[in-house]
Amino acid sequence: MNLPRPHLYGLLGEFDSPKQLMDAAKKVREAGYKHIDAFVPFPVEGLSHALGLGRKHDLVPLLTLAGGLGGGLTGFFFQLWVNMYAYPLNIAGRPLNSWPAFIPVTFELTVLGASTFAVFGMLALNKLPQPHHPLFNVERFKRASNDGFFLCIESHDPKFQLEETARFLQSISAQHVTEVRDED
Amino acid sequence: MSAGDTPVNSPEIRRLARVLEPGHSYESVTDKIASIVLTRPVSIGWLAGFSIAFTLMMVLMGSIAWLITKGVGIWGINIPIGWGFAIVNFVWWIGIGHAGTLISAILFLLNQQWRTSINRFAEAMTLFAVACAGIFPLIHTGRPWMAYYMFPYPSTMGIWPQFRSPLIWDVFAVSTYGTVSALFWFVGLIPDLATLRDRATNKPAQIIYGMLAMGWRGSARHWHRYQSAYLLLAGLATPLVLSVHTVVSFDFSIAIVPGWHTTIFPPYFVAGAIYSGFAMVLTIAIPLRAAYDLEDFITMRHLENMAKVMLATGLIVAYGYFFEFFMSLYSGNKFDMFLVQQRLHGPYSSYYFALIICNILTPQLLWFQKVRTNVAALFVMSLVINVGMWLERFVIVVISLTRDFMPSAWGRYQPTFWDWSTFVGTLGLFVSLLFLFVRGLPAISIAEMRELVAHTSKDHE
Numbered sequence: 001m002n003l004p005r006p007h008l009y010g011l012l013g014e015f016d017s018p019k020q021l022m023d024a025a026k027k028v029r030e031a032g033y034k035h036i037d038a039f040v041p042f043p044v045e046g047l048s049h050a051l052g053l054g055r056k057h058d059l060v061p062l063l064t065l066a067g068g069l070g071g072g073l074t075g076f077f078f079q080l081w082v083n084m085y086a087y088p089l090n091i092a093g094r095p096l097n098s099w100p101a102f103i104p105v106t107f108e109l110t111v112l113g114a115s116t117f118a119v120f121g122m123l124a125l126n127k128l129p130q131p132h133h134p135l136f137n138v139e140r141f142k143r144a145s146n147d148g149f150f151l152c153i154e155s156h157d158p159k160f161q162l163e164e165t166a167r168f169l170q171s172i173s174a175q176h177v178t179e180v181r182d183e184d
Numbered sequence: 185m186s187a188g189d190t191p192v193n194s195p196e197i198r199r200l201a202r203v204l205e206p207g208h209s210y211e212s213v214t215d216k217i218a219s220i221v222l223t224r225p226v227s228i229g230w231l232a233g234f235s236i237a238f239t240l241m242m243v244l245m246g247s248i249a250w251l252i253t254k255g256v257g258i259w260g261i262n263i264p265i266g267w268g269f270a271i272v273n274f275v276w277w278i279g280i281g282h283a284g285t286l287i288s289a290i291l292f293l294l295n296q297q298w299r300t301s302i303n304r305f306a307e308a309m310t311l312f313a314v315a316c317a318g319i320f321p322l323i324h325t326g327r328p329w330m331a332y333y334m335f336p337y338p339s340t341m342g343i344w345p346q347f348r349s350p351l352i353w354d355v356f357a358v359s360t361y362g363t364v365s366a367l368f369w370f371v372g373l374i375p376d377l378a379t380l381r382d383r384a385t386n387k388p389a390q391i392i393y394g395m396l397a398m399g400w401r402g403s404a405r406h407w408h409r410y411q412s413a414y415l416l417l418a419g420l421a422t423p424l425v426l427s428v429h430t431v432v433s434f435d436f437s438i439a440i441v442p443g444w445h446t447t448i449f450p451p452y453f454v455a456g457a458i459y460s461g462f463a464m465v466l467t468i469a470i471p472l473r474a475a476y477d478l479e480d481f482i483t484m485r486h487l488e489n490m491a492k493v494m495l496a497t498g499l500i501v502a503y504g505y506f507f508e509f510f511m512s513l514y515s516g517n518k519f520d521m522f523l524v525q526q527r528l529h530g531p532y533s534s535y536y537f538a539l540i541i542c543n544i545l546t547p548q549l550l551w552f553q554k555v556r557t558n559v560a561a562l563f564v565m566s567l568v569i570n571v572g573m574w575l576e577r578f579v580i581v582v583i584s585l586t587r588d589f590m591p592s593a594w595g596r597y598q599p600t601f602w603d604w605s606t607f608v609g610t611l612g613l614f615v616s617l618l619f620l621f622v623r624g625l626p627a628i629s630i631a632e633m634r635e636l637v638a639h640t641s642k643d644h645e
Contacts, residue, residue, distance in 0.1 A: 018638060038404040041210060042375070042635040048408040060412045064420075079347045082336065087344040104353040104431055108360040111424045115364045115417055119371055122413035126406045129398030136401070144402045145379040147210035147634075 006181040009134035010035075010154040011165050012141070013174025018044040021149040024172045025050040028151065031168060035157040039135070039150040041143075063121035064114045071113020076106040134182035152180065203298045204636055205480035213481070213633040217626045218383050220476050226623070229475065234619040240612020247606040248323060256326050258602040265585045265597040270324035272577040273607050275432055276460065277317035277614075278358065279453075279573065282425055283461020284310025285365060288372070289421035292414075298489050300636050301481040304629045305472065305621070306465050307369040312617040313464070314362045316610040321354070323606075350434035357431040364424055368417050371410070374400050375631040429457040436580065442519040443584035446511060452504030459497035459543075460573035462490050466566035468618065470559055472627065481628055488556045494569065495550040501576075502544045519589060531596065532583050535575055542572025 015021040021038060028036055029052055038047055079102040083089070088096050123129070135141050135152065144150050151174065153165055162179070169177045251258060261268035284306040291299035322328050334355045336345050345352045377397035384390045400406070433453035436444040466487065473482040512520035527536045546568050549555045556562070587594045621627070 039402045040404065040407065041214075041379075041402055042631045042638065043407040043411050044404075044638075047404045051404055053405060053408055058409055058412050060409050061416060064413075064416045068420075078336070082344040083347060087342065089346070091348075098348055101348040104350075104427070104434070105347060105356045107427060108353075108356040108424075111420050111427075112360045112363060115367055115420050118413045118416045118420070119367045122371075122409045123398070125409055126403075128400065128406070129395075131394070131399050133399060133401055141401075142382040145375065145382045145400075146214045 006183045008155045008162070009180040009182050010152045010157075010160070011162070011169060012135065012138055012150055012152045012178045012180050013169040013172075014140060014143070014176045015149040015151065015174060018047070018149055020173065021151060022047060022050050024151055024174060027172045028153065028168075032159050033153050033157050033165075035154040035160075037152050037154070039141070039144040039148075039152065041145055041147060041149075044149075059125055060118060060122050063125075064118040067117025067121070068110045068114030070117075072106050072110035074113075075109030076102055079105060134180050137182060138178050138180055140176055140178065201485055202483050203300065203485050204633070204640055205483060206640075208480065208637055210634045210637055213637055214379060214383075214630055216478075216480075217628050217630045217633065218379060221380060221623060221626055222384055222389065224476075227475075230619065230623065234616065237612045237615035237619060240609055241616045242609075242612075243605050244319075244609020244613055247602055247609050248319075250602065251323055251606070252328065256324065258600065259606075260597055260599045260603055262595065264588065264593055264595045265582060267324075267581050267585065268597060269599055269603040269607055270320045271435075272574065272581050273610065274317050274320035274324075275453075275577045275581075276574045277313045277320070277610065278361075278432060279429060279457035279460045280464045280570075281310040281313035281317065281361070281365070281461065282429060282454070282457035283465050284308070284313075285361075285368075285421050285425040286458055286461065287465070288368060289418040289425065292418045293422060297636065297639070298486055300632045301478075301628045302465065302469060302486055302490075303632075304369075304372065304625075305468060305618075305627045307365065307372070308618065308621045308625075308627075309461075309464060309468060310365050311362070311369060312614050312621075313461075314358065314365060315617070316614050318358060318362065319610060319613075350431065350438045353431045354435055357428045361424060361428045364417070364421055368421055371414055371417060372629055372632075373625065374398065374410075375402065376626045376629060378402065379630050380626065426454055429453045441584050441588055442517075442523040443508070443512075443580065446508065448504055448507050448511070452501065452508075455497045455500035455504065456573060456576060459494060459501055460570060462494045462497065463566040463569035463573070466490055466494075466562055467570060470563045470566070472622065476622075476627070478628065481633065484557050487559065487562055488553075491550050491556040491562055491565075494566075495547055498543065498547040498550075498569070505540070505544065522587070523584060526583055526587055527579065530583065530587065532579065532586070536579050536583070539572055539575040539579055542568050543576060546572070 013024070015024055018040065021040065022044065025036070025038055025047065029050070034052075036051060038044075038051060040047065076099075080097060080099070083098070083102075084096045090096075135144075140148065141150065142148075151169075153160060153169070155162075159165075166177050166179075259268055259270070261270070284303075287299050287306045288303040292303075322331050325331055333339075334345060334352065345355075374397060377393050378400040381390060381393040381397045384393055430450040430453065433449035437446060437449040439445060469482055469487070469490075473479050509524060512524045515521075527533065546565060549561070549565065555565075582597050585595075586597060
């Protein structure tokens, strides 16, 4: 069969437990691979550290802060504008800028802004929704949402050599080392 | 601990301390929870329960249609009792919602492992309770099709909402609460939707769960951001849940009506909300674990802990009742003192005594471990507390309004058939949504249960 070979995404190795995966991730990093990712059915503590993902990868808190500040400031100054300029109501001579009364709405809008930014920011940074991904072509990858712990070395890694990398994955006790391919 | 390890290590104590029964693997928890949604056939019990709930939901639809046709005059409300059932039910439902957020957010921040298997359906309960709550103020406006007036929008009339009014704060509090609860719930669901997508065998299920899972593949990079977003949401939802019932209590306490105008209302309302919410979580959890054999996941430890939270919040509520009473007498204000007398001897005193029995006396049985670990007793007690908390709102709304300042302005309140049908109808809506939820989405968080398996197996090594 001489069909055109679909584009190679990377090599996927499977591990039995989170601990094995963590050890493997460290070894892969020590071997000099940079474009790697792990796929796990639940968050494994320390895994992102073992893969070399530092805090700098996480923009979610900053986005949340921005959303909260944006929501709160908009909420407060909007109420101020409504009460002082757009629709001033003189009720028993009370001041138009009755700011303590604006706090509940300001608070709610702070929380609303921060929460929506946290959720949609997280999804956007994760590039989700992404219905198709080459990994979904691998039959065994279904276990990544059940009891499988996977490590993938991507083909655009400068150290990536198909045979050599596959052998390396087997040497660190990965099972079912599979080529991940995708049609372009 | 020099007493030796016998009492601490006795089999009975270990049984009660478990948050997950032993012998579970990642795969077995996945299988067990996902099978309820994917493979289990529809049972007669489910069909029967759903049919009853759905019928009641149709009663709600009919009642709302009749209300819109005839106006709020079909209810028992009139001057001076303009609030009646609509507000009683609104406060009751919104309070029930609070336990879901408390379990999912506050217990998460406090790192309580026992939250794991109850948070998902408690959050669903929150959403459905908020949906039921939202209906009432809306239809109580009289012209619900004009409800958008409550939101600030650039109208051609040049008018804006009155932002100094607690009723407008309520609009923002409840709509924010609904939105944030939905987001929190959905974020928690994403990994489980991916599990269902990968395990579904028929095409429609694969497509629906696939779309909802948005291509989640469990990447370590994704989990990293996911966890920080989840933690931040928990941190945001915590003050939010406290603010919502505080704002609801402002609806009352900003007014000068005797019995409403007190500073104890915000904390007392929040405690009451959590109290009724935990009662409702128990009302749902006990049949759920029996119907779907989830005793391994929702263990005695969960039920007992919830009972303890009920006891604690119940005592705060009792403290609230006592101080309401005390402050009325201590203030020397004759209208406040008259209100106390009305509660004890007035036309609605039977409601007040029923409230004391349901909310203060009955829960004292929870001091005994025998009661806390007796599933049937807990179930009955959770129903009693639900009733009690409804009575509390009835007492607050109705007794204060019937006899306020001027005897010439006094009145009586008699709920009509339509008051009852609307209330019972929302119960139908709530239960219908729960039935659909149990069969359509994992009622227990699968990803978090796998994490729990990892933690508990580590402890045993």
